[in-house]
Amino acid sequence: MPKVLVTTLTTLAGVALAVPATAGQQPPLTPAQDRASGAASSPLMRPARAVRYWTASKQARATATELPRSLKARAQGATELPKSLEAPAQLRSVPEGKRITPGGDANGYAPMPRPYTATAQSRVTGRLFYVNSNGLEDSCSASVVRSAVGLLIVTAAHCVYSVPLGASAGQWHTNFAFVPAYDGQAADVRGREPYGRWGARRAWKPDSYTGMSGGDWNSLYDIALIEVGRKNRTLQDAVGAFTPIRNQGGAYTVATTGYPGVAGRQPYDGEDQLWCLAKTEPAGGIADTGTLFVSRITATSAGGRMETHNCHLFKGHSGGPWLLRGTDDLIGVLSAGTEDGGADGYSVANALNAESYGAIIKQADPQGVYDALSISASGPHRPVRRGRGSATVRATVTMRGLMGAAQVPVTFTLPAGTSLSSVNGASCKRSGRQATCTIAAVHPGSPVRLTARLRVTRRAALHPRVTAHVDSSRLDTDQRDNTSTVALSTYRR
Template identity: 60%
Template structure:
């Protein structure tokens, strides 16, 4: 049966539920495959929409218009797929990880949505598409200095309809955190209000061509919403964006599938799904995309968050998936890379500091007897608004010493150099890597130990990426 890959448009929201034991770190990283760190000449750039009037979008998206908002059209289901569509067996029972999950792997989230942090952070994004039709996507609040940024998929803000000479920006963006389409009153349906969009950003590598650029590694976007008495981030919280290049994770995703009239996939209920990811199997872009076969929706939740289970770490946004008529359905998310998310966040939040990694190496306070061993530590800190996965660290010791056991990261030691990869470094949570150092009997009185942490162009200063400390020795 052919595998038809499609993009989807519908909002995602956070969820309130009990999960299995949390996996509070990204997957184990292999030092031999450090992350790709693009330079400014490799897709580094962003484009912004015209300025919009947040108040106009807030007034436009009345409850009646919200109820009629739909997801974008999908390709026609082929006749050979019709029978499978009726059975809706897109995720085999053995692959469903979500307790109580349906044939798509999803289950209803627990109400009220305001009780769970993820539900408050994520909401439904309404907009008028390039053809003038009311649509919806998913979006979530992301940490920023302005505290007004919402992250979603680029095809939720920009597209080039079939036959169009160029792409166009969508308009009238209105973000509703923790949207509850079945609540009795407007205040309960929009517990944190309606936040109108002021400007949107996409990577300049995203063209918006027909089909939504489902194969684009740049399918990620940011929207700044208008100000209120308090910021959006202060009102509902925010996910921490995590720079990463994909891999194997356990994630939670949620959303509002938007097929009008099809309960519970009518855009009014939050659904959630638990999944394990793998590198995407297309276009050789495994370093920038994630894929899962545990969660699968048609016409739903594009732009929605993929969050590491047990954390608030946002590792990607939903970009595409197969139609749910296929027995081996899957969905795909774009990871937050330096040249995609990094390119747009530097434009959308120029006052924010992202990916500010630093390292400090320290040795023993007292001299080490020659012929003995001692322990040195390298502490890596993230001072910015972003977390980072698979952070490369190099430890080097001078002649007259050799490296022994290392702890705190996945390391590949040589005699005097160790190449390590730290699973994750989060803001305010330093990571320490320790190394045993053997001192030769003929070692010099002072032995310089150095550590270097690899950062990206998002780091405003590289001076603190290298640290040196000397060990005193004695006979």
């Protein structure tokens, strides 16, 4: 039976949900926008003001931001509230057979080992405090992401922007302060904020994200960037950063880290950093039906949303990173899932794709180089005999800059008179004189080499040309080096 996500109409502790005035209508966007790139930016903020505002006592009082209120209903197109909304459910939502986190509890989570300064996964992740558009003190999770400016953190868009109760247009949250490796159980401020408090200067979101709870919460645009102020060094220099990986979702093994918060319930009180190990699969997106409810759309049109049934989503964990297990590369940002207490818990993250993350990173980090893929092909040094000869063509795929890429397509195209024997170095499909390959991942500074073996028939030209091409996104500002051609030298006796 297909799964359905249901959005309830509720005024929440951290975020007010409002019904659109007209079905499908999106509120106007008020901040400065760059329509060409699809990015919207907040007004400039004063980092020092946020640093002063978020005292230790205010941090202790801050609530964990509420979630996009999503639940599975029994059938697609459900028109009544699910039974799970009629009475509180226990906060035990991941079946035992689906828990894969070592030491994980009934929700899939385990405490992150202290001190949080010890590993990149915990040190680069932190708690994001802010005053939401309703004037309430709130918090999400966030992490530092590699950039040229060295001052960027990534989180969910609903952690930076929402439609206040009774309003028709979205507003930016204010007074953002990021505390990397936040430890709310530490005895003093130095232990609670081992790297200090970093106030925000500006925030960005995709301009397609409206913040309307009945519309695009849970959308693939639920991702945002925040630039913090510089101190005597950059935030990236202070704690490190995760390398973003451009992707469209898929099946991965990931670790997610953050600060889930349920008042009065340790360790789910927002004071402790928790983590969860998960296996992902493509997730359906959200379509506005013009009612209180939204339904799942097909995974193929989801634009890179990933889902796991190994981890339950808790408020406060929104915006937390999804990291490739073993590399700590950032492939997604936690966005939505079951409500607190929902049965059969699951979580959804948005992939870092060119449409959402790509739109905001080019605005937030204009000097950064992203998705700069190139390919260089070479052939044999000696002539190849036509009719009985074979040749090996090697292609090297390289990524420059600050971003990696997953599932990278590479194509070999052969001229008439030649045929492919084999292609090694990636997963490939052959059809006629063409091979389409997919490289699992390409990282900056780590070239990937592919080898194509081909036969040269009697009908081959004197100098047949083999073409190798690698696909990149619009983030690649110079795609002239995405194609490389090798001219073979042949002879015939």
